[in-house]
Amino acid sequence: MEANQDLTLTCPxxxxxxxxxxxxxxxxxxxxxxxxxxxxxxxxGTATEIPHDATTLTLPGQKIAxxxxxxxxxxxxxxxxxxxxxxxxxxxxxxxxxGARPLYLSVGFILEEGLPMTxxxxxxxxxxxxxxxxxxxxxxxxxxxxxxxxxxxxFINTSxxxxxxxPLAISPTSVQSGDAVLVSxxxxxxxxxxxxxxEGLEFETTIESDSAPxxxxxxxxxxxxxDIHCLRDLTRGGLASALNExxxxxxxxxxxxxxxxxxxxxxxxxxxxxxxxxLYVANEGRFVAFIPEKDREKSLAILQQKESSACAxxxxxxxxxxxxxMRSKIGATRIIDLLSGEQLPRIC
Amino acid sequence: MEANQDLTLTCPxxxxxxxxxxxxxxxxxxxxxxxxxxxxxxxxGTATEIPHDATTLTLPGQKIAxxxxxxxxxxxxxxxxxxxxxxxxxxxxxxxxxGARPLYLSVGFILEEGLPMTxxxxxxxxxxxxxxxxxxxxxxxxxxxxxxxxxxxxFINTSxxxxxxxPLAISPTSVQSGDAVLVSxxxxxxxxxxxxxxEGLEFETTIESDSAPxxxxxxxxxxxxxDIHCLRDLTRGGLASALNExxxxxxxxxxxxxxxxxxxxxxxxxxxxxxxxxLYVANEGRFVAFIPEKDREKSLAILQQKESSACAxxxxxxxxxxxxxMRSKIGATRIIDLLSGEQLPRIC
Numbered sequence: 001m002e003a004n005q006d007l008t009l010t011c012p013x014x015x016x017x018x019x020x021x022x023x024x025x026x027x028x029x030x031x032x033x034x035x036x037x038x039x040x041x042x043x044x045g046t047a048t049e050i051p052h053d054a055t056t057l058t059l060p061g062q063k064i065a066x067x068x069x070x071x072x073x074x075x076x077x078x079x080x081x082x083x084x085x086x087x088x089x090x091x092x093x094x095x096x097x098x099g100a101r102p103l104y105l106s107v108g109f110i111l112e113e114g115l116p117m118t119x120x121x122x123x124x125x126x127x128x129x130x131x132x133x134x135x136x137x138x139x140x141x142x143x144x145x146x147x148x149x150x151x152x153x154x155f156i157n158t159s160x161x162x163x164x165x166x167p168l169a170i171s172p173t174s175v176q177s178g179d180a181v182l183v184s185x186x187x188x189x190x191x192x193x194x195x196x197x198x199e200g201l202e203f204e205t206t207i208e209s210d211s212a213p214x215x216x217x218x219x220x221x222x223x224x225x226x227d228i229h230c231l232r233d234l235t236r237g238g239l240a241s242a243l244n245e246x247x248x249x250x251x252x253x254x255x256x257x258x259x260x261x262x263x264x265x266x267x268x269x270x271x272x273x274x275x276x277x278x279l280y281v282a283n284e285g286r287f288v289a290f291i292p293e294k295d296r297e298k299s300l301a302i303l304q305q306k307e308s309s310a311c312a313x314x315x316x317x318x319x320x321x322x323x324x325x326m327r328s329k330i331g332a333t334r335i336i337d338l339l340s341g342e343q344l345p346r347i348c
Numbered sequence: 349m350e351a352n353q354d355l356t357l358t359c360p361x362x363x364x365x366x367x368x369x370x371x372x373x374x375x376x377x378x379x380x381x382x383x384x385x386x387x388x389x390x391x392x393g394t395a396t397e398i399p400h401d402a403t404t405l406t407l408p409g410q411k412i413a414x415x416x417x418x419x420x421x422x423x424x425x426x427x428x429x430x431x432x433x434x435x436x437x438x439x440x441x442x443x444x445x446x447g448a449r450p451l452y453l454s455v456g457f458i459l460e461e462g463l464p465m466t467x468x469x470x471x472x473x474x475x476x477x478x479x480x481x482x483x484x485x486x487x488x489x490x491x492x493x494x495x496x497x498x499x500x501x502x503f504i505n506t507s508x509x510x511x512x513x514x515p516l517a518i519s520p521t522s523v524q525s526g527d528a529v530l531v532s533x534x535x536x537x538x539x540x541x542x543x544x545x546x547e548g549l550e551f552e553t554t555i556e557s558d559s560a561p562x563x564x565x566x567x568x569x570x571x572x573x574x575d576i577h578c579l580r581d582l583t584r585g586g587l588a589s590a591l592n593e594x595x596x597x598x599x600x601x602x603x604x605x606x607x608x609x610x611x612x613x614x615x616x617x618x619x620x621x622x623x624x625x626x627l628y629v630a631n632e633g634r635f636v637a638f639i640p641e642k643d644r645e646k647s648l649a650i651l652q653q654k655e656s657s658a659c660a661x662x663x664x665x666x667x668x669x670x671x672x673x674m675r676s677k678i679g680a681t682r683i684i685d686l687l688s689g690e691q692l693p694r695i696c
Contacts, residue, residue, distance in 0.1 A: 028584025028630075029687040033593075053445035053581060054415035056512060062410060067402035068454035068507055072492045097401035106416035108505045110458070142505075144420045146694060150500040155492075157456045159416055159507030164404060233401060236376025245381075282376075339377035346494060 007118040012038040021115040026145030035143065039121065043128045044107075044138040055140040057104055061163045065100035067091060068159040074346045076123065076153055078197045080189070080208030083156060084126035086284055089213045090235070090348065091158040092134045096215035097231040097287065099170040099222060100162030102134065107141040107158055112151035123154060134213040136160070162215075166222050172249035174229040179316040180296040181254060182289045184214060185307035186262040187239055191281035192270045194347055201274075205266055212285030217306045221289070226299050230290040233283075235348055237339065240279040240324070242288050244338045247322040254324045256314030256336075264309075279326075280339055282347040290316065355466040360386040369463040374493030383491065387469065391476045392455075392486040403488040405452060409511045413448035415439060416507040422694045424467065424501055426545045428537070428556030431504060432474035434632055437561045438583065438696060439506040440482045444563035445579040445635065447518040447570060448510030450482065455489040455506050460499035471502065482561035484508070510563075514570050520597035522577040527664040528644040529602060530637045532562060533655035534610040535587055539629035539692055540618045549622075553614055560633030565654045569637070574647050578638040581631075583696055585687065588627040588672070590636050592686045595670040602672045604662030604684075612657075627674075628687055630695040638664065 008015055013035065024031045071087040088105065095102040107127070111120065131138055168174070193209040195201070214233070221228055232242040239261070247254050263271075263278045271278050291299045296312060303310035324336040356363055361383065372379045419435040436453065443450040455475070459468065479486055516522070541557040543549070562581070569576055580590040587609070595602050611619070611626045619626050639647045644660060651658035672684040 023693045024688055026584075027687070027693060028589050031688055032584075033686070053442040053579075054413040054448060054508075054510070056411065056413050056446055056448075059407065059410045059412055062407045063404065064407055064509075065402040065404050066452060066454060066509060067488050068456045068505065069490045070456040070458050070492045070505060072458060072494050094401040098404055100402060100404075104414060106414060106507045108416045108418040108456075108507070110418050110420060110503055140415050142417045144418045144503075144694075144696075146420050146500060146503075149497070152494060152498040155458055155494075155503070157416065157418060157490075157505035157507075159454045159456070159505075160402075161412075161414060161509060162402070231401075236374075236380075241376050338381070339375070340372055340379055345371045345375060346492075348492075 007121055011118055011121040013117050015117045018117055020117060021111045021113060021120060021145055023113050023145050023147060026143055032143060039124055040141060043124045057139060059163055061165065063164040065095050065098040065162045065164055067094040068157065069094060070155060070157040071348060072155050072346050073348055074152065075197050078209060079193045079206050081211035082123060082126050083154065084123035085130035086211050086348065087156040087158045088127055088130035088134055089211055089284060091160040092136055092213045092215050093233045095160050095162035096218040097233055098164065099166055099168060099218060099228060100164050101219060102136045102160055102162040102215050104139045104161045105136050105158050107138055107156065109143045110151055110155040111143065111145045112153050113145055113148040115153050134215065168228055170228050170231055172230050172246045175246060175250045175252060175290045175316055176229060177252065177316055177318055178293055179229055179290045180293050180312050181256060181314040181316065182291055182299060182303060182310065182312050183262065184287050184303050184310050185210065186264050186309040187283055187286060188263055188267045188271060188278035188281040190284040191344055191347055192267050195274060195344060203266055203270055207266055207270060210283050210285040214285060214287055217303060220302050221299055224298060224302055226295045227292050228289060229292065231287055233287045235282050235284060238280040238282055239288060240336045241338055243324045243336065247324050251322050252319050253317030254314060255317055256326050258326050258328045260311055260313040262309040262311045279336060355469055359466055359469040361465050363465045366465055368465060369459045369461060369468060369493060371461050371493050371495060374491055380491060387472055388489060391472045405487060407511055409513065411512040413443050413446040413510045413512055415442040416505065417442060418503060418505040419696060420503050420694050421696055422500065423545050426557060427541050427554045429559035430471060430474050431502065432471035433478035434559050434696065435504040435506045436475055436478035436482055437559055437632060439508040440484055440561045440563050441581045443508050443510035444566040445581055447514055447516060447566060447576060448512050449567060450484045450508055450510040450563050452487045452509045453484050453506050455486055455504065457491045458499055458503040459493045460501050461493055461496040463501050482563065516576055518576050518579055520578050520594045523594060523598045523600060523638045523664055524577065525600065525664055525666055526641055527577055527638045528641050528660050529604060529662040529664065530639055530647060530651060530658065530660050531610065532635050532651050532658050533558065534612050534657040535631055535634060536611055536615045536619060536626035536629040538632040539695055540615050542695055543622060543692060551614055551618055555614055555618060558631050558633040562633060562635055565651060568650050569647055572646060572650055574643045575640050576637060577640065580636050582634045582636060583630050583632060586628040586630055587636060588684045589686055591672045591684065595672050599670050600667050601665030602662060603665055604674050606674050606676045608659055608661040610657040610659045627684060
């Protein structure tokens with residue numbers, strides 16, 4: 001276990017004294033200050049700032065986007081990602097879905113007493129790298145510790161603020177009949193990667209989560225002058241839920257084509273074995289974009305530069321009642337409905 | 349149990365069908381939409397808005413404050429408050445400590461499978477009332493459900509954004525030798541109220557938490573032209589921890605007088621019985637203010653209009669090494685140190 005040894009050596013908290021998180025690490029006293037000052041602040045690049053209850057920030061504009069997300073994914077580490085990087089990318093991506101440039105994140109930890117200190121350190125390092133990759137700054141935080149058996153290792157909340165630098169109303173209300181429906185890449189990898197770890201399944205190749213920040217490609221679309229009507233990330237509930245939410249909000253029909261929907265062969269195979277429909281499986285680095293037909297090719301080219309599997313999968317129909325339909329591979333048309341719950345709990 | 353019956357009747361989720369929170373309520377499907385659309389949105393006044401990943405906001409200024417806090421208090425309901433109102437006031441108060449006018453809050457719920465639906469509804473209603481009282485708007489949210497035994501009923505994260513409308517640098521770095529140290533009211537009620545419920549203790553009178561929003565009184569100080577140097581709320585770790593944090597950040601001595609520290613007789617008595625020191629007990633509606641001596645009387649008058657127990661408790665000394673000292677009731681001087689952990693876990 002070389003990786004673990006390394007964590008033991010680099011962990012800024014003396015793990016011979018504190019191998020596990022204690023209730024006192026959330027108590028507002030010396031141990032909590034040690035955790036914040038020695039682990040969180042240096043990792044998140046706020047080492048020189050004076051601790052205070054709230055952080056003051058100057059925003060280069062007055063139109064902002066704000067979002068929040070809690071992350072309770074199980075397991076904490078999986079092929080292609082972990083709870084820490086997800087907590088950064090997920091919130092960055094929510095801001096991107098408003099066409100915002102993500103700037104600042106807050107982080108709230110709920111730690112379970114007994115969490116190995118090296119596990120926390122590994123997650124903190126992943127968050128540090130993810131924030132750097134996504135170009136955001138973690139500006140404020142909070143740590144709570146709950147008694148053993150009252151949590152599950154670690155839950156993370158991140159909230160984000162971004163700045164909106166364009167005049168578009170990127171929202172379901174802007175979606176129009178005739179809009180092209182684009183997805184930013186192949187579907188289902190995050191859900192299957194989680195499921196494989198949870199169930200101890202092995203496929204021929206390891207399926208890695210698609211967890212990634214997508215704000216940069218959204219900003220590229222905006223810079224290229226694409227008149228984006230609406231964006232939605234394809235997390236819990238997958239593509240099917242995202243399309244249903246937008247159809248319902250707009251009272252528009254959306255028609256997609258199964259032949260066009262990008263699902264990797266190994267993911268499709270795993271879905272068949274596990275009895276999942278990739279349309280409903282969660283992704284963590286994929287979104288759907290509603291774009292006027294005139295901007296379709298330009299948008300696709302930009303999306304495909306980042307993910308070659310990005311694809312136009314359908315069009316928006318008439319405003320005659322919300323409904324999502326899919327033309328199947330054999331030519332039949334069926335309704336794609338919202339599920340009651342979800343196929344897979346604690347996917348994010 | 350008339351209160352419970354009433355909750356059953358008013359709960360917007362049909363509790364005969366859904367008496368408890370299910371894993372599916374966090375799954376991104378129909379049940380989650382029902383919870384959000386029928387319970388959260390109407391309560392938080394966002395019923396007419398189109399759901400989207402992030403909320404777009406216009407801020408009347410570019411200098412903002414941002415903060416985050418997770419609430420894991422146990423029990424969920426206690427004399428004078430509950431987890432829901434605390435989650436609003438606590439974050440509002442953190443913004444106030446930067447001298448900001450609190451505007452927008454995000455709310456992230458982590459629910460445990462099996463949480464009674466009426467408990468959730470009671471908390472939502474408390475949040476709605478608290479947000480109204482504090483003058484803030486809940487603009488975005490997130491809901492996760494974890495399996496039974498992996499949470500503890502409900503955890504709430506709130507993050508907040510406020511606007512800074514004054515030119516002051518309200519921060520530990522602004523604290524100066526000679527500053528007056530003021531507390532905004534009597535100490536220790538929140539911690540003792542929680543402890544009494546947890547331990548099943550009964551005192552002659554019920555001690556109620558001091559949980560309350562303090563942003564309005566801070567804005568009054570600013571409007572009156574008080575040159576506030578620093579503010580710090582007295583939550584986890586109480587007054588002793590707040591003073592130690594500021595002494596450490598500034599390398600200044602702080603001297604307080606036990607005779608001046610406002611602790612109600614019943615709270616003092618309960619502390620003695622329980623073996624607590626009120627200096628370390630958490631409050632949820634109290635703060636310490638560092639104010640130039642010239643503004644002391646004006647500030648006290650404003651604070652006392654809201655809480656008659658507000659009091660000047662000490663002064664800031666020389667910059668000759670951080671240290672907090674207290675002159676005791678019998679005239680001896682002792683050092684007030686930071687605790688390792690805290691007297692009481694899960695107080696907030």
